[in-house]
Amino acid sequence: MPVSVTDTAEGMASRATPTGAALIPVALFVGAAVSGTIQQPTSVHVTAGAPWTRIDLCMTATLGPILGRVAVEERAAVFQRFTPKTAFPMRTLGFTTISGGLVLAARAGLAAWNRLSSVGVR
DSSP, rough: OOOOHHHHHHHHHHHHHHHHHHHHHHHHHHHHHHHHHHHHHHHHHHHHHHHHHHHHHHHHHHHHHHHTTHHHHHHHHHHHHHHHHHHHHHHHHHHHHHHHHHHHHHTTTOHHHHHHHHOOOO
């Protein structure tokens, strides 16, 4: 019995539970934002940024060529199930990476808003 791309994607999507796992980076970010050292925001920024980048690149490199060969209806069916499962974790990782980087820049004195206010831009 041949398995289609749609069946495989539906199986993966039905087993995924991203909500709990997506809350971990937010908790780490909050802890890093209230801590007093520069190591915690650095760790959170890198720890959230690595999987965010990896997932994005791997999905593009893997799904792009595969889905480019299937019918438009099958592509739509795959993304109907796949997008809701990846939207929350990817947004959470992106938020955590960017926010962790902003906290890191502020702690290191490299924040753009510090430099802009020093030259009179408000």
